[in-house]
Amino acid sequence: MIRTQAKNATSYTRIDSPVGPLQLVADDGGVRRIDFVNGRNPVEADPQWLEDAEPFREATRQLRAYFAGELETFDLTLAPEGTPFQLSVWNRLCEIPFGETISYGELARRVGNPNASRAVGLANGSNPIPIVIPCHRVIGSNGKLTGYGGGLPIKEKLLGLERRQLRLL
Numbered sequence: 001m002i003r004t005q006a007k008n009a010t011s012y013t014r015i016d017s018p019v020g021p022l023q024l025v026a027d028d029g030g031v032r033r034i035d036f037v038n039g040r041n042p043v044e045a046d047p048q049w050l051e052d053a054e055p056f057r058e059a060t061r062q063l064r065a066y067f068a069g070e071l072e073t074f075d076l077t078l079a080p081e082g083t084p085f086q087l088s089v090w091n092r093l094c095e096i097p098f099g100e101t102i103s104y105g106e107l108a109r110r111v112g113n114p115n116a117s118r119a120v121g122l123a124n125g126s127n128p129i130p131i132v133i134p135c136h137r138v139i140g141s142n143g144k145l146t147g148y149g150g151g152l153p154i155k156e157k158l159l160g161l162e163r164r165q166l167r168l169l
Helices: 054-067 084-093 104-111 117-125 152-162
Strands: 011-015 022-027 030-036
Touching (some): 011 054, 084 104, 084 117, 104 117
Antiparallel strands (some): 011 022
């Protein structure tokens, strides 16, 4: 569930995953970010954030279950920051079933603007909570994999996991 709410004290933790280290960021509103620590744009924790694994116990459990092939749907409170358009795209991403993919054009149609493929692509690429908000399930209209914040090899791994072709844990 994606909700919008004022930010409170922000906590973060880092976890190891089969797709590399992840940095999880949240506040009282919910999970705000999941960053690929070694992705295209390596991340550092904001010095104002509190390092604390406790608020992420459930998110960590669900991510591990997902990577083990035991979880298909996340049940976390999400609070990504974005424009109303981005939030509408991210909500639609959450509706793509586990193991399925759609094109950017189809996602634009689902958002209600079939001519907005590029804008949808930009919103998809700005998704601050990858894996949980499954932007990896969006592919090119020709069936080819296109950009991913963690890199195309990670996108390929996530799709392989969801197609039961790969087990990551």
